[in-house]
Every structure is written in structure tokens, then in C-alpha cells.
Amino acid sequence: MDPSRDPLLLTPGPLTTSAAVRDAMDRDMGSRDAEFVALNAEVRRRLVAVVAAEPEYTCVPVQGSGTFAVEAALGTLVPRSGKVLACVNGAYGARIRQICQRIGRDVAAVECPEERAVDPEAVDRALAGDPGITHVALAHCETTTGLLNPVPEVAAVAAARGRRLIVDAMSAFGALPLRAEAVPFEAVVASSNKCLEGVPGVGFVVARAEALAAAAGNSPSLALDLHDQWRAFEANGQWRFTPPVQVLAALAEALRRHADEGGVEGRGARYRENLRVLQEGMGALGFVPLLAPPVQAPIIVTWRAPGGPWSFEVFYRALRERGFAIYPGKLTQAPTFRVGCIGQVFPDDIRRFVAAVGEVMEAMGLPSGAPGAGEGGA
Numbered sequence: 001m002d003p004s005r006d007p008l009l010l011t012p013g014p015l016t017t018s019a020a021v022r023d024a025m026d027r028d029m030g031s032r033d034a035e036f037v038a039l040n041a042e043v044r045r046r047l048v049a050v051v052a053a054e055p056e057y058t059c060v061p062v063q064g065s066g067t068f069a070v071e072a073a074l075g076t077l078v079p080r081s082g083k084v085l086a087c088v089n090g091a092y093g094a095r096i097r098q099i100c101q102r103i104g105r106d107v108a109a110v111e112c113p114e115e116r117a118v119d120p121e122a123v124d125r126a127l128a129g130d131p132g133i134t135h136v137a138l139a140h141c142e143t144t145t146g147l148l149n150p151v152p153e154v155a156a157v158a159a160a161r162g163r164r165l166i167v168d169a170m171s172a173f174g175a176l177p178l179r180a181e182a183v184p185f186e187a188v189v190a191s192s193n194k195c196l197e198g199v200p201g202v203g204f205v206v207a208r209a210e211a212l213a214a215a216a217g218n219s220p221s222l223a224l225d226l227h228d229q230w231r232a233f234e235a236n237g238q239w240r241f242t243p244p245v246q247v248l249a250a251l252a253e254a255l256r257r258h259a260d261e262g263g264v265e266g267r268g269a270r271y272r273e274n275l276r277v278l279q280e281g282m283g284a285l286g287f288v289p290l291l292a293p294p295v296q297a298p299i300i301v302t303w304r305a306p307g308g309p310w311s312f313e314v315f316y317r318a319l320r321e322r323g324f325a326i327y328p329g330k331l332t333q334a335p336t337f338r339v340g341c342i343g344q345v346f347p348d349d350i351r352r353f354v355a356a357v358g359e360v361m362e363a364m365g366l367p368s369g370a371p372g373a374g375e376g377g378a
């Protein structure tokens, strides 16, 4: 297999990874071996350091994709008598609400339109009106559209009303700034395969150690009980159930590379430059983004489908033949497609992508990327 033949993944994840990260997986490690125990400790320590300081905060990794970690966090940190306020302006906010319903946690929602940030004042009103709400939960970057939610403002509102905050930072962790010292949070949830540029297979929660300690017996699930998982790590540095050893070896390497790139600041700067080049290039071809610049995160961009002879499938296949994988839109109303800025992707890759889009438009007979009439064009 020649990885150079794989397309560049301009998606929300899994993403294009570096050869060094993939090579780190070329190992067999015993789950109880001292080397693997040390590797876990390194991974947990590095993950905490991205957003908070030890020992107030600690990291509990969990096998699976990001959703497993979100479900584990809600089930473990929200007591059975608790109630969650889910901030919903896209599919991932809606998923928080759905998880609560499924695991039997009382839940209310503040709903906002998909192209608008969650409104902290609406959150404040909801909290004022319902003293039963114990936790507020929201997505940092709502990957449905690529929108940046105002986590610091929502955190301030929650703190002022004495409620706890759980942040789904899946597509933001490692690239968008968030620090516990400035933004009071109970827990932040993310996974290996987005801005950290590891491979998929593990999620994790960085939580206040005190909250984890108080969460014994909360979880309706055995496998997703973060309190028990944490106790096991604290006892002997080992996983309760079979760990994805190669995924963790890759994540350790990915975290070292993240630090070498300058941590959140360095990685965020590369993604912002990717975004700038993408906006400039696609804009010159006539494409119009869904979101206004102030709420556009440098993670993934939703583009309105052009007017004329448009077919996502045809567009996708033609780009795929040229070495690029993009993503369909995930909106209920307007037809859209998405292009990611994250992963081992550099501004020159984005320039090559924009050139390929130009070729494909010509082949499809699309004179411009401008949205058709009635599709909410500029």
C-alpha cells in the first residue's frame, strides 16, 4: 500500500495524518507492559496540559470514537437527579440532547439557528427559569456547519448561576484556544483523530478530578463509566478493558508533534492560514460560504451549492479522482458541501485543491460557484 495514493482528506475526520504518526503504530505492545503504562501516562499528561493544569484536572481516555466519550462524560458527570441544558445549533448539540434522552438524564434545550452562534443570553434565561438544571453542555466548534460557539461567554453565564459546564470540543481541541484558568469548565471532551491529527479509535475527557471522584455510581453504563475507568488508571496506570494500543502509540506521537508545532497556537495558526487560502480561492471562483466571518471557525467550511448543473456526487467523484476527498453538507435547508482545513494539510495543499475545483467546474460546465436563485445566494 502506497499512502501517497490516498486522497487528501478535507473532511471533519478521520483526517490525513503524518507518516510519523502512522509509523508509530508499527508495534506490538502488551497492555500491562511497563512501556505501554508509561506511554499512557504521557498521553494523559499531555492531553491535560492542552487545556488545564494538574492536579485540579485529570484525563480519562475511553475506547471508541468521539461520541463514546461524550456519552461517557454525560452519563458519569451528570448525576441521576441532574438535568442538562443542551445548546443546540447543529447536529452535535442535538446529539448531546439525544444522548441524555437515551441514558435517562433529564434534558432541556436552547435552540438557535444553524448559522448562528449559541446565544449566551438565551442560556442565561433558560438557567434563570429552571433551577433544576445542573449542567450546561455545548459544542465548541459545531462541525455541522463549522461554526464557533462562544464558550467563554456561556461558561461565564453558567458559572454565575452556579451550574457546571461540559464542552464537546471534539473538532476544536488542540487548535482553538480554551484554558480552564480563564474559562471555568467541569469537563472537555475530544478524540484522537481531529485537530490532534492522530488516528481514530480513542476519545478522552479532561475533567476536574473532584467531579470525577464524586461521580461514583452515576453511570448507567459499565463500559462508559469514567469514574471506574479513572480509578483503574489511578490504581495501576492500566486500562480496564483491552486498550487500542496502536491508536495510543499514534496519539503519543501526534501529541509530541503538536507540541513541536507550537501547541494550540501553532496548530491554530496553520489551520487559520488554510482557511484564509480556501476562502480566498473559493471566493474567486464565486463560491459563497454559509457562515458570516465572525462565527466561522478555522476547522471546516460549509459552502452553498452552486446554481447551474450541480450534483454533489459528480463534483465529489471528480475531485476524488484528482486526489481530494470532501464532505457532503449536513444541513436541513440549503444544499451545501463542506471542505475541511484540519489534518496534515498545508496552505499549498489548499492551493492545489482550489485549482482542482476550477478544473472540475470547467468539466461540469459550471460557469461560477455562485449559488442559484432561491438557494440563499449572496
Ligand SMILES: *Cc1c(COP(=O)(O)O)cnc(C)c1O
Pocket (backbone or CB within 6 Å): 012, 013, 065, 066, 067, 068, 070, 092, 139, 140, 141, 142, 143, 168, 169, 170, 171, 191
Ligand atoms: C466529530 C465530532 C463528534 C464525534 O463524532 P464521532 O463520529 O463519534 O467521532 C462529536 N462532536 C463534534 C462537535 C464533532 O465534530
